[in-house]
Amino acid sequence: MPAASALRKFATSFSDEPMGPLSSEVQQLGEFLHVPVGEIAKFHSSEKPLIVFVASGAVKLTAQVGLDREQIIAFGFREEMIALSENSRVPYELQALTACKIVGCSLAELAKTLTKDEYCAERLITQLLSALEDSRERLVLLGRMTAQERVASFLLDLTERIAAIKNGIAVIELPMSRREIADTVGLTIETVSRQLSQLREHGILQTNGRSELVILDLDQLRRLASRSK
Amino acid sequence: MPAASALRKFATSFSDEPMGPLSSEVQQLGEFLHVPVGEIAKFHSSEKPLIVFVASGAVKLTAQVGLDREQIIAFGFREEMIALSENSRVPYELQALTACKIVGCSLAELAKTLTKDEYCAERLITQLLSALEDSRERLVLLGRMTAQERVASFLLDLTERIAAIKNGIAVIELPMSRREIADTVGLTIETVSRQLSQLREHGILQTNGRSELVILDLDQLRRLASRSK
DNA sequence: CGCTTTATTGAACCTCTTCAATAGTAGTGG
DNA sequence: CCACTACTATTGAAGAGGTTCAATAAAGCG
Numbered sequence: 010m011p012a013a014s015a016l017r018k019f020a021t022s023f024s025d026e027p028m029g030p031l032s033s034e035v036q037q038l039g040e041f042l043h044v045p046v047g048e049i050a051k052f053h054s055s056e057k058p059l060i061v062f063v064a065s066g067a068v069k070l071t072a073q074v075g076l077d078r079e080q081i082i083a084f085g086f087r088e089e090m091i092a093l094s095e096n097s098r099v100p101y102e103l104q105a106l107t108a109c110k111i112v113g114c115s116l117a118e119l120a121k122t123l124t125k126d127e128y129c130a131e132r133l134i135t136q137l138l139s140a141l142e143d144s145r146e147r148l149v150l151l152g153r154m155t156a157q158e159r160v161a162s163f164l165l166d167l168t169e170r171i172a173a174i175k176n177g178i179a180v181i182e183l184p185m186s187r188r189e190i191a192d193t194v195g196l197t198i199e200t201v202s203r204q205l206s207q208l209r210e211h212g213i214l215q216t217n218g219r220s221e222l223v224i225l226d227l228d229q230l231r232r233l234a235s236r237s238k
Numbered sequence: 239m240p241a242a243s244a245l246r247k248f249a250t251s252f253s254d255e256p257m258g259p260l261s262s263e264v265q266q267l268g269e270f271l272h273v274p275v276g277e278i279a280k281f282h283s284s285e286k287p288l289i290v291f292v293a294s295g296a297v298k299l300t301a302q303v304g305l306d307r308e309q310i311i312a313f314g315f316r317e318e319m320i321a322l323s324e325n326s327r328v329p330y331e332l333q334a335l336t337a338c339k340i341v342g343c344s345l346a347e348l349a350k351t352l353t354k355d356e357y358c359a360e361r362l363i364t365q366l367l368s369a370l371e372d373s374r375e376r377l378v379l380l381g382r383m384t385a386q387e388r389v390a391s392f393l394l395d396l397t398e399r400i401a402a403i404k405n406g407i408a409v410i411e412l413p414m415s416r417r418e419i420a421d422t423v424g425l426t427i428e429t430v431s432r433q434l435s436q437l438r439e440h441g442i443l444q445t446n447g448r449s450e451l452v453i454l455d456l457d458q459l460r461r462l463a464s465r466s467k
Numbered sequence: 468c469g470c471t472t473t474a475t476t477g478a479a480c481c482t483c484t485t486c487a488a489t490a491g492t493a494g495t496g497g
Numbered sequence: 498c499c500a501c502t503a504c505t506a507t508t509g510a511a512g513a514g515g516t517t518c519a520a521t522a523a524a525g526c527g
Contacts, residue, residue, distance in 0.1 A: 059367075072378050075464075080378045094371040099378060116363060130359065134345060137366040138288075142323040144373040149301050149309045149328060151380035152424035156515065187474060195381035200515060202475050219474065219524060235304075385483065416506060426484060431507055448492065448506065 039114035044068075044105040050113075057095045058113025060136060063087060066109020067171075067184040071192070072099045081193040083143060084185070085111075086171050092140035106184040151195045159194040160204040161234035164214070168224055181222040208233075268343035273297075273334040279342075286324045287342025289365060292316060295338020296400075296413040300421070301328045310422040312372060313414070314340075315400050321369035335413040380424045388423040389433040390463035393443070397453055410451040437462075 039062075040054050050068065052058050061068075063085040070082045070091060082101070085091035093101065103111075119133055150162055164181070172179035183190075187198040194201070208214050213230055215223040224230060268291075269283045279297065281287050290297075292314040299311045299320060311330070314320035322330065332340075348362055379391055393410070401408035412419075416427040423430070437443050442459055444452040453459060 059363075072374065074378050074382055078382045080381045082374050082377060092367075092370060094367050094374065096367070097371050097375070099375060116360070119363075131345070133363070134288075134348075134366065137363065137370065138321075138323050138325070141321060141366065141370050141373060142326050144370060144377060145301065145311050145323065146326070146328060147377055148311060148373060148380060149303050151377060152309045152421075153303055153307045192381075197516060198474075199476085199517080203515095206475070427506075428485080428508085429483060432483095435507070 039112045039118060042111050042113065044109050044111060046105055046108050048105050050103040050105065050111060052113045054113070054115060056115035056117050057093070059093055059095075059116040059119060060114050060133070061085065061091045061093065061103065062112045062114070063089050063091065064110040064112060066111075067106040068109055068111065069104050069106055069185065069189060071102050071104065073102065074099060079192050080195070081189060083140070084170075084193070086184075089170070090136050092137055106189075156196055156200050156204055157207070157233055158235070159196060160190075160201060160208070161230050163190060163194050164208075164222070164224065165230060165234050168227065168230075172224070179224040179227065181224065183220040183222060187219075268341045268347060271340050271342065273338050273340060275334055275337050277334050279332040279334065279340060281342045283342070283344060285344035285346050286322070288322055288324075288345040288348060289343050289362070290314065290320045290322065290332065291341045291343070292318050292320065293339040293341060295340075296335040297338055297340065298333050298335055298414065298418060300331050300333065302331065303328060308421050309424070310418060312369070313422070315413075318399070319365050321366055335418070385425055385429050385433055386436070386462055387464070388425060389419075389430060389437070390459050392419060392423050393437075393451070393453065394459060394463050397456065397459075401453070408453040408456065410453065412449040412451060416448075 039058065040052050042050055042052065044050050044066075050061075065087055067087065068085045068091065070085070070093070072080045072082055074080055083091055084106075091103075093103070095101070150159055154162065167181050167183075168179045171184075172181045174180075185193075187201050191198045191201045196204075205214075205216065208230075209216060211229070213224070213226045213233075215225060217223070268287065269281050271279055271281065273279050273295075279290075294316055296316070297314045297320065299314070299322070301309045301311055303309055312320055313335075320332075322332070324330070379388055383391065396410050396412075397408050400413075401410045403409075414422075416430050420427045420430045425433075434443075434445065437459075438445060440458070442453070442455045442462075444454060446452070
């Protein structure tokens with residue numbers, strides 16, 4: 010059964026195991042899309058996708074609230090999965106931060122194989138739980154953290170997910186604007202900017218241009234992220 | 239297969255279908271607990287539960303952050319399910335707001351039957367998605383709403399979930415304190431109190447004692463909940 | 468190289484918090 | 498059943514953190 014083995018491969022990436030370049034098999038499992046920068050991902054299948062695998066590039070999942078305000082729900086970076094949830098009052102959008110390749114897989118597609126493959130079933134659940142966990146951690150951030158803690162936490166998260174380690178120090182190539190950072194941590198771009206400046210002044214990080222961040226003092230950053238008062 | 243049919247019954251409550259009094263079958267499926275007011279639910283099974291069904295009473299799921307600050311992640315009321323997520327940095331607690339009966343079911347227990355019962359599989363996923371959706375909607379609330387919008391949204395949510403309709407108007411018997419409301423919507427108890435007073439002054443609701451709320455103008459409340467500026 | 472967009476910085480303002488005092492509620496024992 | 502007590506909620510005034518508005522600086526792009 011080729012489909013099942015493809016799903017298994019697909020499922021491998023549900024959790025922490027690394028996955029190589031996207032195989033043609035995996036591409037066939039769900040709907041494959043190539044999304045240019047700034048574009049909103051539109052899947053054409055009858056059923057909306059439940060899980061999206063980001064093969065390359067970066068995407069943001071946003072909730073449109075009111076006319077001008079948007080809240081970023083989650084980011085999906087290279088080789089990460091992002092869970093959608095379509096039965097909602099708020100309209101969601103999946104938008105490309107950089108040109109990216111993504112695969113969307115619907116609940117129906119997944120459920121079919123779910124009953125046949127216990128491994129896949131657990132992986133899918135693991136993935137949903139991980140999305141749930143992410144979201145709940147962000148509740149704490151948005152509900153109970155100061156601006157400094159928010160920005161520090163955000164940077165730590167990015168460090169773990171997309172930082173390149175050069176000569177022992179973490180370098181982050183930001184795929185998002187200040188506005189998008191602000192919309193993620195529930196602040197204004199001005200406050201985000203001020204917090205970054207402060208971190209720069211304290212020698213915790215360096216900036217090159219608007220998108221390169223060099224984290225100089227990771228320990229200090231961790232300290233700021235959790236309890237500063 | 240009695241276990242599978244019990245799970246099916248259990249699973250029925252995953253979504254929107256109503257479920258009668260807790261059958262003995264369902265009790266056997268997971269670990270059954272009777273938790274007194276204020277106590278923290280402690281399951282004794284080797285595997286931590288993934289899904290908890292609240293047969294009666296009300297519980298809160300909290301994340302402990304720092305020494306004094308707590309963030310309420312979710313409430314579980316009578317006949318609702320609440321999804322846990324244990325693989326986390328933050329310590330979570332499930333605490334009884336009122337004396338309650340709950341059933342905890344672990345991933346392993348669920349996964350076993352998952353492969354055998356497609357219906358159950360979809361239900362479980364639906365439940366996890368619903369928890370995810372809840373959490374994401376609260377991200378918007380905490381990230382982008384004013385105090386007034388937060389309190390109004392909170393009350394609307396409660397109205398849909400636990401309000402008793404008496405003579406055409408909604409009456410809410412609050413199972414939580416002002417502190418718990420504050421910890422849910424990311425405000426202080428003082429601000430929550432002030433917002434309630436304001437709603438009272440505007441004739442939108444009435445209060446009797448500290449726990450009874452009578453919603454007089456639901457439309458107005460809805461208006462305040464989404465876009466007030 | 469100039470133009471547009473995005474980011475940074477400054478100052479005034481506002482919302483929510485903090486601190487403090489009062490009022491109300493519920494629980495206990497006489 | 499009422500008084501006493503402890504806790505919870507409400508209200509007020511001052512303060513702080515973050516927002517808003519405005520101006521400047523820096524990046525990126527044609």
